[in-house]
Amino acid sequence: MGLKPVLTKDFHTENLEQLSVYERTGGYAGFKKALEMQPDELVELVKKSGLRGRGGAGFPTGNKWSFLPKGVYPRYLVCNADESEPGCFKDRYLIEKSPHQVLEGILIASYAIGCNLAFIYIRGEYLPQHEALESAIEEARQAGYLGKNVLGKGYEIDVILHRGAGAYICGEETALLTSLEGYRGEPRLKPPFPAIKGLYGKPTVVNNVETVANLPHIVINGADWFGAMGTPTGKGTRVWCMSGHVNRPGNYELENGTPIRELIEEHGGGVWKNRKLKAFQPGGASMMVLLPEHLDVGLDFDAIQKAGSLAGAGAMVVMDETTCMVDAARRYVKFFHHESCGKCTPCREGTFWMSNLFDRFEAGEAKATDVDLLLDIGYSIDGRSFCPLGDASTWFPRSVIKFFRDEFLEHVSEKGCPFKKMAQEAVA
Amino acid sequence: MALAKPTVEEIKTRAARYPSRQSAIIPALWAVQHEQGYVTKESMGEIAQILGLPPSLIEATASFYSMFLARPEGRHDVVICVNAPCMLRGADEMAAYLGQQLGVRDGETTTDGAITWHSTIECLGACGGAPMMQVDHHFEENLTPERIDSIIERLRTEPAPHGPKPEKAAAVARPRAKRTQN
Numbered sequence A: 001m002g003l004k005p006v007l008t009k010d011f012h013t014e015n016l017e018q019l020s021v022y023e024r025t026g027g028y029a030g031f032k033k034a035l036e037m038q039p040d041e042l043v044e045l046v047k048k049s050g051l052r053g054r055g056g057a058g059f060p061t062g063n064k065w066s067f068l069p070k071g072v073y074p075r076y077l078v079c080n081a082d083e084s085e086p087g088c089f090k091d092r093y094l095i096e097k098s099p100h101q102v103l104e105g106i107l108i109a110s111y112a113i114g115c116n117l118a119f120i121y122i123r124g125e126y127l128p129q130h131e132a133l134e135s136a137i138e139e140a141r142q143a144g145y146l147g148k149n150v151l152g153k154g155y156e157i158d159v160i161l162h163r164g165a166g167a168y169i170c171g172e173e174t175a176l177l178t179s180l181e182g183y184r185g186e187p188r189l190k191p192p193f194p195a196i197k198g199l200y201g202k203p204t205v206v207n208n209v210e211t212v213a214n215l216p217h218i219v220i221n222g223a224d225w226f227g228a229m230g231t232p233t234g235k236g237t238r239v240w241c242m243s244g245h246v247n248r249p250g251n252y253e254l255e256n257g258t259p260i261r262e263l264i265e266e267h268g269g270g271v272w273k274n275r276k277l278k279a280f281q282p283g284g285a286s287m288m289v290l291l292p293e294h295l296d297v298g299l300d301f302d303a304i305q306k307a308g309s310l311a312g313a314g315a316m317v318v319m320d321e322t323t324c325m326v327d328a329a330r331r332y333v334k335f336f337h338h339e340s341c342g343k344c345t346p347c348r349e350g351t352f353w354m355s356n357l358f359d360r361f362e363a364g365e366a367k368a369t370d371v372d373l374l375l376d377i378g379y380s381i382d383g384r385s386f387c388p389l390g391d392a393s394t395w396f397p398r399s400v401i402k403f404f405r406d407e408f409l410e411h412v413s414e415k416g417c418p419f420k421k422m423a424q425e426a427v428a
Numbered sequence B: 001m002a003l004a005k006p007t008v009e010e011i012k013t014r015a016a017r018y019p020s021r022q023s024a025i026i027p028a029l030w031a032v033q034h035e036q037g038y039v040t041k042e043s044m045g046e047i048a049q050i051l052g053l054p055p056s057l058i059e060a061t062a063s064f065y066s067m068f069l070a071r072p073e074g075r076h077d078v079v080i081c082v083n084a085p086c087m088l089r090g091a092d093e094m095a096a097y098l099g100q101q102l103g104v105r106d107g108e109t110t111t112d113g114a115i116t117w118h119s120t121i122e123c124l125g126a127c128g129g130a131p132m133m134q135v136d137h138h139f140e141e142n143l144t145p146e147r148i149d150s151i152i153e154r155l156r157t158e159p160a161p162h163g164p165k166p167e168k169a170a171a172v173a174r175p176r177a178k179r180t181q182n
């Protein structure tokens, strides 16, 4: 347990973004080795490794690959680099530091599933990262890792870098595919899943940046090596994005199962300004809040779920005793309202009303009964929305009401935010 | 304003790479915005012609995405994130300071046409370096009032990152689609 740099092992190496430097650290050896294997062998290897998707849902990667219907071509691989979940900044880091590692993972995945044209969908705001990937693709093409006949092995692969333009929903895989086809980025009904009917109606695998970045290491070191790290159902490492009230925010690659306490207290240097920890939120904006009593929970999909939240996309937002939980929830609700694609009523209208109610609490205009009204709206969104964005918009606010209902009531009785008043009094 | 030749060529080249021409709509909108600073109905018509698609389709797509601008803005685009992880580290105070130093409100352009700024609830992927902002899509992290001052000073004289100088934008509030101010 603890710090375990696998993906980030060579990140201190200068100019790692250049092909020659990346190759010197062992780069592209995984892809070369993969090309010597049968695609099916690779799928089995990844299945056996136990790698689960790092994009949020934690779906086993090898299984996802094996859902592609036999004999149906062309097939597409789409690397999801839309990272927009508030609290997450790991994909940006992985791309920035080592774009070739991401590209190598894409090439391995493409070869394994029999794809000759892969896509990277990167969020529009990540312009420097777009440039890093663009030069990596060009360098790799020059070196023969991409092209009609890769390294003389008869395999053809091209990679198209596609820049999004500001829509969180396009991180959801079906919305991403719709957007990649040139339409408004609205989600599609599942099933059919992308593996059956994805991009241009063809079998498609969507994998996250961090997921594919694991592949070169699994190919080189084997499934047993990978499986030896982490927990029985959460193999390997994850890059955790720590933010908020800690002394040293940033990305930390830890073996799965490492206690949350170690991440926050040791690596993050503890809560800043000698204050007390109030709450923290794993996973990203969508996920439920946890309390200091959960500090010994392991950083692992199943353990975090058992504790009442979700590991999601690997965020860790730390909140000290001065945090207004109502305002934190308000921001997230505003975010979801802003990002709702508008396709279905529960999400479009529900996030609007939740956002309005939160503004009322903030302005000191809410009634005590508004807390239950918020819960009611939450219930009418969750489980009734077309895609998980709607459902997830209710999870953090509802968990905050569960643990911090008093703070809502104080906003009512004090006609405004008690924390803001406290801060103002401290200055005065 | 008709599209410049290199822009037209770029759109054609991009379109040829995708299995469907329609996939080139967003890349084409980017190419136009890169050249002209914003995307007009007229240039969407041109895109439609180049790609052989109905103009309504280009407009429907463009209107979904918040990063395509319908009007000229300042030479530099400054966006400061105020979602919860950034709020925890003082983003509200930095946003207020930025607005005060620029002398215009959230969503407006400075009178010299140098800077358009707005706050956003969209996380910009730099919560570990909060408070943060993006300047022409480049990351500026761990902001302090001093850092904001020096960035503003630089932007006042620096040319636009690409494209011709857009017309001087007026310092008026312009409500923009899909952008929430806090």
Ligand SMILES: Cc1cc2nc3c(=O)[nH]c(=O)nc-3n(C[C@H](O)[C@H](O)[C@H](O)COP(=O)(O)O)c2cc1C
Pocket: A052, A053, A054, A055, A056, A057, A058, A059, A061, A064, A080, A081, A082, A083, A084, A085, A168, A169, A170, A171, A172, A173, A174, A206, A207, A208, A209, A211, A212, A387, A388, A389
């Ligand atoms: C609203 C929403 C936003 C999402 N955003 C992202 C994202 O930015 N990046 C990502 O990899 N997955 C995102 N996902 C998950 C994807 O739908 C998909 O599960 C993932 O890309 C699959 O990759 P993986 O199996 O490697 O995790 C999002 C899901 C939802 C519902």
Ligand code: SF4
Pocket: A169, A187, A339, A340, A341, A342, A343, A344, A345, A347, A348, A385, A386, A387, A388, A389, A390, A391
């Ligand atoms: S839940 Fe929200 S984001 Fe998802 S389809 Fe419905 S309106 Fe769109």
Ligand code: FES
Pocket: A086, A087, A088, B081, B082, B083, B084, B085, B086, B122, B123, B124, B125, B126, B127, B130, B132
């Ligand atoms: S919340 Fe502001 S950059 Fe992530």
